[in-house]
Amino acid sequence: SVRYAERLQTWMNDMFPLEDKNNKHQVINVAAHGADMCSMGKRLNILYSDLSSRMPTSSKDEPDLIILEFGVNDYQGQDHLITIDHKTSVFFDGFRDLILCAEVVIHSLLNKYPNAAVVFLEMQTAIVTRKTGSLLHLGVAQHYQIPVISYSEAMFPDFFRLIHLLEGMNNESAINGRLEGTVTYSFKDEEWNLENGLGNNMIAKNGQNVTQYASALLPYPHGCSPCQPQHIIPQFRAGGCKSICTFLERSGLIHNKKLKCNADQGHIPPGRSECFVPFFAHDAVHPSAAGHGIVTDLIVNTLATAELRTCKGEYFPRPDIMPLTTFVAENFEELKVRGDFIWVHDVARIFAKWDALKPVQNVVGTNESGNTPGFQLFADDNLKQRPGWISTNPAGGENITFALDLTPNQCYVVYLATLRSYNLGMGTMTVEVRDYGDKRDGTFNLKTTTTKKIDSLWSAPISVWSDVQVTQDGTPGCTGFCEVTVTTDPLVVGRNGNKVKLLTLSARRCS
Numbered sequence: 001s002v003r004y005a006e007r008l009q010t011w012m013n014d015m016f017p018l019e020d021k022n023n024k025h026q027v028i029n030v031a032a033h034g035a036d037m038c039s040m041g042k043r044l045n046i047l048y049s050d051l052s053s054r055m056p057t058s059s060k061d062e063p064d065l066i067i068l069e070f071g072v073n074d075y076q077g078q079d080h081l082i083t084i085d086h087k088t089s090v091f092f093d094g095f096r097d098l099i100l101c102a103e104v105v106i107h108s109l110l111n112k113y114p115n116a117a118v119v120f121l122e123m124q125t126a127i128v129t130r131k132t133g134s135l136l137h138l139g140v141a142q143h144y145q146i147p148v149i150s151y152s153e154a155m156f157p158d159f160f161r162l163i164h165l166l167e168g169m170n171n172e173s174a175i176n177g178r179l180e181g182t183v184t185y186s187f188k189d190e191e192w193n194l195e196n197g198l199g200n201n202m203i204a205k206n207g208q209n210v211t212q213y214a215s216a217l218l219p220y221p222h223g224c225s226p227c228q229p230q231h232i233i234p235q236f237r238a239g240g241c242k243s244i245c246t247f248l249e250r251s252g253l254i255h256n257k258k259l260k261c262n263a264d265q266g267h268i269p270p271g272r273s274e275c276f277v278p279f280f281a282h283d284a285v286h287p288s289a290a291g292h293g294i295v296t297d298l299i300v301n302t303l304a305t306a307e308l309r310t311c312k313g314e315y316f317p318r319p320d321i322m323p324l325t326t327f328v329a330e331n332f333e334e335l336k337v338r339g340d341f342i343w344v345h346d347v348a349r350i351f352a353k354w355d356a357l358k359p360v361q362n363v364v365g366t367n368e369s370g371n372t373p374g375f376q377l378f379a380d381d382n383l384k385q386r387p388g389w390i391s392t393n394p395a396g397g398e399n400i401t402f403a404l405d406l407t408p409n410q411c412y413v414v415y416l417a418t419l420r421s422y423n424l425g426m427g428t429m430t431v432e433v434r435d436y437g438d439k440r441d442g443t444f445n446l447k448t449t450t451t452k453k454i455d456s457l458w459s460a461p462i463s464v465w466s467d468v469q470v471t472q473d474g475t476p477g478c479t480g481f482c483e484v485t486v487t488t489d490p491l492v493v494g495r496n497g498n499k500v501k502l503l504t505l506s507a508r509r510c511s
Contacts, residue, residue: 002289005029007296020058028054028063030351036070037136038101038467039350042341042415042506044108050352062113067299068105069121070133095136096328097467100338102140103327108339110144110322119302121295124152126159126247126277126284143327149298151287155279158222163244165217166224166275182260185245186272187224191216216273221290224275232282242282243274250284333511343404343412343507347377347387357389357505360403360483374398374488380501388419388501396427396490396498401483402505408438408480411510414471416484417503418456421463425497426456428489431470439481450477456500457492465503473510 009027018024030050040047052061109118120141122134134152141148166185192214215223227241245261248254260267263274279291287295309315329335345357359375375398379387391398406412414433420426433450452470470484471477484505491498 002292003029004292004295004299005031007292008299011296011300023056023058026056031069036098036101036465037105037133038098039465041101041104041108041339042467042504043344043351044105044112044339045341046344046351046353048112063116065303066109066113066116066118067121068118068137069123070137098136099140099328102136103143103329104335104338106140106144106146107322107326107329107332107335118146120146120148121299122148122150122152123287123295124156126242126280127251128156128160128247129251129253140327143323147302149302151291151295151298154298155222155294158218159277162218162223162275162277163248166244182258183245183254184260184268184272184274185243185248186268186274187216189271189273191224192273193219193223216275221278221294224273225278227274227276228278239282241276242280242284243276245274247277247280247284337508337511341506341508343406344504345402345506346504347389347502357402357502359389359400375400375486375502388503390502391427391488391500392498393488394491394498396488398500399485399487400502401485404478404482404484404505404507405439406478406480406482406507408440410479411473411476412471412478412482412507413469413473413510414450414478414482414484415467415469415504415506415508416454416486417465417467417506418454419463419499419501419503420456420458420466422458423463423497423499424457424495425499426495427498427500428453428455428457428492429500430454430487430489431468432485432487433470433477434483434485435476435478435480436482437480444481447479448477450475457495467504467506476510478507 005027006029009025012025012027016025028051030047051063055061055063106118109116120134120137122137124134134148134150138148140146163185166187167183169187193216214220215225217223224244229237229240232239232241243261245259249259249261261274268274279288279294280286281288281291306315310317326332326335329338345355347357374391374393375389376391377387377389379385380390389400391400404412404414416431418429431452431454435447435449436444437447450471452468454468458466486500486502488498488500
């Protein structure tokens with residue numbers, strides 16, 4: 001496999017084989033598509049159960065190393081629809097909550113696995129205006145003394161240098177004024193340097209032979225490389241490779257000149273080549289196979305350096321000591337309860353084990369269905385990968401009910417996760433939690449009712465899964481069996497839609 005997890009496992013078994021030939025090092029990949037730090041924080045108990053079932057008996061139910069790599073799922077990288085203003089949208093509404101999720105995860109992992117090493121692996125997208133998870137993680141990492149491996153620090157200084165080199169060459173692309181006032185971020189074909197080649201696989205490029213590892217302007221993999229469409233998965237292959245010009249166009253950084261990035265439309269002058277960067281995938285978000293190889297090298301270098309320092313007596317491994325204070329949490333009790341969710345029902349699988357979010361068929365005290373045709377479970381994104389219980393009726397009045405069946409006579413805090421977006425097509429809803437306490441006697445006596453208004457529209461230019469706390473710690477709103485009903489409100493004046501999208505219902509004990 002080209003992914004760094006499998007490459008790391010191969011390296012571990014090749015370089016440090018176990019004495020028992022029947023056992024091998026295992027890298028267990030529990031990554032989930034689109035999962036961010038808050039997704040993990042809410043599902044730590046699910047994660048621990050999953051890991052326990054997959055770790056070998058020799059591990060004594062504790063991993064040796066935990067690599068936390070959230071790609072671009074934490075923070076602004078989740079939203080690929082728009083260009084985010086990196087100057088004004090850094091500390092948007094909910095920013096502190098995301099940092100708290102990171103602290104919850106780290107605090108829980110260090111307590112659950114006191115002998116394991118924990119490290120952050122920070123990635124970066126080619127859309128340079130997007131702030132990714134490192135902005136959230138670094139403060140937590142420093143406070144809890146967690147090492148950080150930075151893909152960005154390793155690769156992006158030369159990525160920016162390459163962009164500046166291309167900018168200095170683009171006056172040459174204005175042939176006879178045909179592209180005057182435009183930038184193509186292309187380079188002359190004679191700039192190809194075959195001496196950077198690492199193999200003999202030759203491909204044709206403008207009439208000349210260029211290896212797939214050829215590079216221009218800077219050595220491989222930091223310089224411009226040929227497009228390798230055969231490495232793009234078939235689902236996205238029709239879109240072709242994406243050049244630095246396209247990356248900058250998506251970043252929205254160039255305002256004084258017009259970008260011309262489409263070679264198929266004749267934007268690139270004869271005798272010049274587009275600049276493709278080999279360590280990015282076509283989508284400008286994920287690493288390519290070369291990028292995964294670089295990530296593996298960074299992890300291996302970190303492990304090898306730690307071992308060398310230990311052998312030289314420069315470093316002495318010692319158990320992690322918890323700091324005396326929290327980072328952003330109010331206290332350690334808050335971290336404990338927020339890392340111990342006992343009910344998490346989702347519309348889609350995030351980790352290996354999951355419970356589906358399904359509505360009840362009959363609401364307590366009525367003979368009517370708990371949902372109307374206005375709420376349907378489907379994925380409304382282009383790739384059909386992000387489902388939810390969705391209602392769009394402009395008139396509102398659509399309702400859907402879910403049940404929580406928890407151990408009675410305890411206090412629980414109920415959360416509802418919804419999609420929140422900057423899109424004016426988002427609607428509002430009313431959430432009602434009805435607490436019946438102990439249902440074992442079959443009486444279903446209503447104890448308390450809690451209501452909360454939720455607006456799916458917010459000002460932050462980002463569309464993300466957003467967890468809303470419905471009941472409070474100080475006022476028991478659920479003490480056992482509860483029903484949660486969501487009712488959509490009528491279309492808000494000035495908006496062009498009334499979309500409500502429900503994703504997760506969860507609960508933890510009160511603090």
